Amino acid sequence: MRQSGIGSTDIGPHSRWSGRLIGLVAVLALVNFVVDSAITAPLVVLPEMLDHFGTHQTAWLNATAMLAGVMWAPLLGRSADIYGKRRVLVATLLLSCAGALLCAVAPSLWLFVPGRMLQGASLAAVFLSVAIVRGACAPRIGMIVVGIVTSGSAVLNIASRFVIEKLATQFGFQILFLLSAFVAAVMALCVRRFIPESPVRTPGRIDVSGAVLLGVGLGGVLGYVSLASDLGWVAAGPLALLVVGGAALARWFLVSSRKPEPLIDIRDIGRPLLLTLLVVFLAAGSYQSMLQLIPLIGDVSAGDDLGYGLADQGSVALLLAAPGLGVTLGGPASGWLAARIGPARTLAGAVTLGTVVTLGMFLGASQLPAALCCGFLLGVTVGALGTSGFNMAGSLASPERQGIVSSLVMVMVSIGSVVLDFVGAAVLKSTSVVVDGDTANSATGVFSYIGIASGAFAIALTLAVVLVRTTRSGGDPAPPGPRHEAPSPGLQRDRA
Structure with a gap:
């Protein structure tokens, strides 16, 4: 039709x-x-x-x-x-x-x-x-x-x-x-x-019970991480979320490994896709935590003698707008690069940029020009990582599995953002100081925060390098077809 x-x-x-x-x-x-x-x-x-x-x-x-x-x-x-x-x-x-x-x-x-x-x-x-x-x-x-x-x-x-x-x-x-x-x-x-x-369909049915278990599991564990800082780490509500979420994830893992048509077939997640998801998890969490830190630094004046601060060095409005401009550039640019050198190498390049920019925030925490440059480049990193992550995962999936594989990238972006945001907030809270009766973030907390994000980026970069070596010359690897079907002729032509 x-x-x-x-x-x-x-x-x-x-x-x-x-x-x-x-x-x-x-x-x-x-x-x-x-x-x-x-x-x-x-x-x-x-x-x-x-x-x-x-x-x-x-x-x-x-x-x-x-x-x-x-x-x-x-x-x-x-x-x-x-x-x-x-x-x-x-x-x-x-x-x-x-x-x-x-x-x-x-x-x-x-x-x-x-x-x-x-x-x-x-x-x-x-x-x-x-x-x-x-x-x-x-x-x-x-x-x-x-x-x-x-x-x-x-x-x-x-x-x-x-x-x-x-x-x-x-x-x-x-x-x-x-x-x-x-x-x-x-x-x-x-x-x-x-x-x-799209005329492409995956024959099968929805694993409703698996969807419920996975959703409850992810929501419960992340809900505990997100809500416990406000409600209390040992409060009844957050603890109940953690217990229910952990039990649901364990049950989902055991059941999905035995079902013929699970929601996510963990047996089909090969090494390249696993590496891609880990890179996205670490890198997305790192850049999200840095985006959360930027306005906190921008609200503090260097005159407060905390060892950091940008508020008295000129307008910081650009500091908040710069990442958005960088995102607009980073996404299309990384897509253009991926079409020429492959999504794996582009993903590794994006993580490299993120690592350098995050390290640059050690200087940017007290120097507005450096912070503006890092804010813009951090936005470029955000756009490049998102685009490269989707392109890399998509290149590893057959046309019949694009939806579920792309959803895994989004899940890892969200999980990484929640976890690293929590870690950064916990570091700032545990190292806060009192200045003139008000609680403020200390330089120890701010620079430790930057150090954690830099370390996560460095681990992601190591994994990205392994990913490049795993895939064929850093380009698109041959996407696996469903186990019960042969690849379509169109897919075979794309591989050729």
């Missing part, structure tokens, strides 16, 4: 730029803007939400969407492979829309938190967009498009912060969630209208 829309399958994969491909890129880049409006934009109005609900538990308002996104990701990734990537992307956007509406009208925290959990499904839009691109484009141009799609909305994200802040002052924080619901609904219609459905 003939399909219509941007990138129609009746004309084959895109191998060059055209109006249809530009339209596909524009739609999917705006889809990724929905993710920001649902996951990170609410931080702008976090104080207003705390006052409205009369609580000091910021983690319940902030972390639940990200944690829910981790729980949603494997289920939606597997569903996309079986039922179609466009169909699942539309459903994902509609779930985010419903969650945003619930948050906008929630009279209490008990309804607001479930709304945030529904919004967390939007996290799947990132890897579903990547899977759609890899199915609609030839490999070389697809790597570039992945970079644009995953990083192109960064400039919009910067501009939206100022608009949201102004609107929230006039109409209340609920306006953010109404706008998020509107954008999600509009983009669901655009995806349904303009993005063709």
Whole structure:
């Protein structure tokens, strides 16, 4: 049957730029803007939400969407492979829309938190967009498009912060969630209208019990890490999350290794994919922790004699905007490089840049010019790592497994961000000092924080070098087909 829309399958994969491909890129880049409006934009109005609900538990308002996104990701990734990537992307956007509406009208925290959990499904839009691109484009141009799609909305994200802040002052924080619901609904219609459905399907069924076990396990363990710092490490609630999460993960691992069609077949995760996921975990956690540190340094004056600080050296507004500009450049640039030298080498290059930039923050903690340079290059690292991670994982998967493999990258990004953010925050808290009656971060804490991030980047770099040597000349390795099927003729031509 003939399909219509941007990138129609009746004309084959895109191998060059055209109006249809530009339209596909524009739609999917705006889809990724929905993710920001649902996951990170609410931080702008976090104080207003705390006052409205009369609580000091910021983690319940902030972390639940990200944690829910981790729980949603494997289920939606597997569903996309079986039922179609466009169909699942539309459903994902509609779930985010419903969650945003619930948050906008929630009279209490008990309804607001479930709304945030529904919004967390939007996290799947990132890897579903990547899977759609890899199915609609030839490999070389697809790597570039992945970079644009995953990083192109960064400039919009910067501009939206100022608009949201102004609107929230006039109409209340609920306006953010109404706008998020509107954008999600509009983009669901655009995806349904303009993005063709992929004809590639993975025969099988959804392992519902495995999805529940994995989701509960990831959510429980990460929930403990995220919430215990606010609620208490030995409080009954966080401990219950840890016990339930650990038990669920153990049960999922034992059961999935015996099922014929598990949600994630751990027997099919070869060494290259495992190395890729470990690199993404360490590098994503490191850069996220550094992005969290930058505004903390920018709020401190060197005149406080803490051994660091940038607030009295000029405007630090650029310091907060520089990473966003770097992301916009880093994603497409890494995609362009991957098409020429291979995604493994590009991933290793991105990790190398991240290691150097993080070490540079030892100087940037007290020198604004160095901090501006490091902030921009850190943004380049963010864009390059995300793009390279998706491109590398995608090159290791057959067309029938793009959804689930891409979801694993997103899961590792989220887990790394939560874990390294927690480690950094714990270091700062344990080394804080009291200055004029106020608690402040010490130089020991700040530089230890930078040292931990640098060490994680260094380990990631070692693993990335091993990955380059493991793959064929640093390029695309031959993707494994499902165990029950032979590779398609088109896939064989791509390998050749």
